[in-house]
Amino acid sequence: MGKSSTKMPEVNLTDLLPHQIPSVAYTIQNMWISLSAMVLAMASFFFTLWVVLPLSMTRPFFPKPKPSLPETETKKVVLIIGASQGIGFSILKQYADEPDTVIVAASRSIDSVRSMAIELGDTVAMLKCAEVDLSGTRKQISEVIKSLDKLYGPISHLYEVSGISSHVKDHGVWGLDITGEMISVNVAGTVASVLSMYDLMKGRGYGKICVVGSIAGLYSPANMISYASTKAFVNNFCTSLRILAAPTGVDVITVQPGLIDTRMTKHMRNQGSTVPGIEFGDPEGLAEQMKAAVEEGGMGIVNWPVRQGVIAYGLQAMNPICQELGGWVLMKMNVAGKRIT
Numbered sequence: 244m245g246k247s248s249t250k251m252p253e254v255n256l257t258d259l260l261p262h263q264i265p266s267v268a269y270t271i272q273n274m275w276i277s278l279s280a281m282v283l284a285m286a287s288f289f290f291t292l293w294v295v296l297p298l299s300m301t302r303p304f305f306p307k308p309k310p311s312l313p314e315t316e317t318k319k320v321v322l323i324i325g326a327s328q329g330i331g332f333s334i335l336k337q338y339a340d341e342p343d344t345v346i347v348a349a350s351r352s353i354d355s356v357r358s359m360a361i362e363l364g365d366t367v368a369m370l371k372c373a374e375v376d377l378s379g380t381r382k383q384i385s386e387v388i389k390s391l392d393k394l395y396g397p398i399s400h401l402y403e404v405s406g407i408s409s410h411v412k413d414h415g416v417w418g419l420d421i422t423g424e425m426i427s428v429n430v431a432g433t434v435a436s437v438l439s440m441y442d443l444m445k446g447r448g449y450g451k452i453c454v455v456g457s458i459a460g461l462y463s464p465a466n467m468i469s470y471a472s473t474k475a476f477v478n479n480f481c482t483s484l485r486i487l488a489a490p491t492g493v494d495v496i497t498v499q500p501g502l503i504d505t506r507m508t509k510h511m512r513n514q515g516s517t518v519p520g521i522e523f524g525d526p527e528g529l530a531e532q533m534k535a536a537v538e539e540g541g542m543g544i545v546n547w548p549v550r551q552g553v554i555a556y557g558l559q560a561m562n563p564i565c566q567e568l569g570g571w572v573l574m575k576m577n578v579a580g581k582r583i584t
């Protein structure tokens with residue numbers, strides 16, 4: 244192939260601009276979308292105020308369900324995928340002081356889980372280390388989940404926390420390979436582990452599955468293209484699975500964290516993110532909220548810091564023209580750093 248065929252063609256941006264101006268028909272369609280969003284937002288607000296709020300006040304009058312276990316089981320078995328650091332490690336600490344609990348701490352590399360366990364020291368709960376690589380095939384992931392269930396289980400709780408973004412890798416340019424890696428871990432691997440666990444749990448009529456998506460899957464700067472798309476999948480998949488799983492006795496909780504201070508966001512900040520440090524929440528605080536939602540029930544989604552979740556849901560109400568503009572503005576402001584991820 245000649246050198247000239249790989250050269251990017253010269254494009255004059257000013258020439259392109261008139262084509263970007265929305266047509267009248269599309270603008271009117273967008274105004275209808277905004278009206279529809281306003282009507283539905285008001286209807287859902289009043290439904291929540293008049294129906295759901297009074298109902299939520301009756302909760303304390305119902306007998307508390309047994310914290311987590313069916314009558315036949317004597318111990319909790321909590322599998323955490325992505326327990327080596329960050330949010331997953333904070334979840335592990337939430338269960339570390341519980342008696343009659345087995346924690347199966349898993350991650351891509353058993354070495355990183357083991358060094359975490361050594362650093363953590365003695366725990367009241369029994370701690371087991373395992374390797375679960377979410378970039379493996381569906382069959383491999385499903386088999387490893389089944390074998391962990393057989394070895395330490397029945398597993399009563401699954402926390403699927405693992406996820407990758409190209410912020411963490413300091414090399415590589417965004418494109419097919421990086422997007423493929425993220426789809427493989429964040430989407431295919433997550434679905435394989437969650438559905439393998441769900442199949443086992445629904446057969447037993449009991450279980451808790453907590454999966455980490457992101458507010459980036461609700462709304463994000465345009466340069467978070469691949470990461471945000473994988474998280475939109477997780478958000479959507481798990482909120483629907485919650486409804487499908489409810490009659491089987493399996494409770495599914497979707498976690499949509501905002502900005503949390505972990506390895507992932509440390510890299511993002513090093514790569515030029517303009518978000519002030521004060522906005523990055525503590526992973527321990529998020530883990531507390533996750534455990535409360537899992538153990539106490541009645542909560543389909545965990546947003547934390549709550550303020551960031553509220554804003555992200557509000558941004559979803561914008562019409563497509565404004566969403567496009569907003570995605571561009573947030574990218575230009577380097578909210579998620581200078582990289583495309």
Ligand SMILES: NC(=O)c1ccc[n+]([C@@H]2O[C@H](COP(=O)([O-])OP(=O)(O)OC[C@H]3O[C@@H](n4cnc5c(N)ncnc54)[C@H](OP(=O)(O)O)[C@@H]3O)[C@@H](O)[C@H]2O)c1
Binds near residue numbers: 325327329404504505
């Ligand atoms: N931090 C935030 O602001 C934020 C916001 C929204 C959502 N999230 C989501 O929260 C989750 C945890 O993120 P974090 O910030 O705690 O990230 P982190 O500190 O980078 O930790 C990521 C975890 O995922 C594990 N992992 C990576 N690739 C894996 C694979 N192929 N198979 C199995 N495990 C793998 C890592 O294990 P190793 O140590 O073995 O690599 C590590 O335990 C992710 O799903 C992320 O997308 C984070």
